Amino acid sequence: MLFAFSAAPASAASKVPSTVRVVTTSGKILVDKKLKTGTTKVKSSSKAGCFGPGSSNASKSLTGPTALGLLSRASEVATALRPLSITNASDFGLGVCGIGGFDAAPTGFWLLKVNHADSSVGAEEVVLRKNDVTLWYQVADYNQPSPDELYLKGRSRVKKGAKVKLRVLGYNAKGKKKPVEGAGLSVGGSPTNAKGYTKVKVRKKTRIVARKADTIPSNRVLIKIKK
Numbered sequence: 001m002l003f004a005f006s007a008a009p010a011s012a013a014s015k016v017p018s019t020v021r022v023v024t025t026s027g028k029i030l031v032d033k034k035l036k037t038g039t040t041k042v043k044s045s046s047k048a049g050c051f052g053p054g055s056s057n058a059s060k061s062l063t064g065p066t067a068l069g070l071l072s073r074a075s076e077v078a079t080a081l082r083p084l085s086i087t088n089a090s091d092f093g094l095g096v097c098g099i100g101g102f103d104a105a106p107t108g109f110w111l112l113k114v115n116h117a118d119s120s121v122g123a124e125e126v127v128l129r130k131n132d133v134t135l136w137y138q139v140a141d142y143n144q145p146s147p148d149e150l151y152l153k154g155r156s157r158v159k160k161g162a163k164v165k166l167r168v169l170g171y172n173a174k175g176k177k178k179p180v181e182g183a184g185l186s187v188g189g190s191p192t193n194a195k196g197y198t199k200v201k202v203r204k205k206t207r208i209v210a211r212k213a214d215t216i217p218s219n220r221v222l223i224k225i226k227k
Helices: 067-077
Strands: 016-023 029-037 040-044 058-062 084-087 095-099 109-114 133-139 149-153 162-171 177-179 197-202 206-208 221-225
Touching: 016 067, 029 067, 040 067, 040 084, 067 084, 067 095, 067 133, 095 109, 095 133
Parallel strands: 016 133
Antiparallel strands: 016 029, 040 058, 084 095, 109 133, 149 162, 162 177, 162 197, 206 221
16 A cells, blocks of 8 residues: 655755646546646645544655655645645655545545656655656555556647547556557547557647546647647
């Protein structure tokens, strides 16, 4: 069972650009955004009780660019992530109890994935590098294996009316990828084939997400129209 906590702060580092994604149990995407983050102050709350009683209202500085620091930074610019509920009740460090009003269920938790693999350390300890991708997923039941994470690949700029080839890959808990058959796109069109490919016609600037039952929805792919 993986909880988003840690025992020690990350080492010092300059601000780096990293992407943070947050997805609820129902598949609602709260944020998918790239931000720069570095040393960050995060606040715990006395109301955060997912690790039991004893959390307090306090502030802690996380040195360097960390996964928890990035989430905290994102909550400052994305209202969908507020309130951010963090507990300091655990002996192992800070833990995430709720994001954007979506609290961890008694049988669940907020899972942290880094570059498509379940994190083996807490969010305080995850030192981010340039262009790393973090994903927070609201797991409903820690007795069940975490679902595969979908990843959508496609061109970022095309001519108006062009048919765009897209591919959907699935990453398991260890970060191993494979093509995903039967994934649907938010813009419609045919489901992906056995190799994970499908095509859609794009007439205007479009954001596309891939989904499939019992998986974590993909990143958003933005396709712009060439002038």
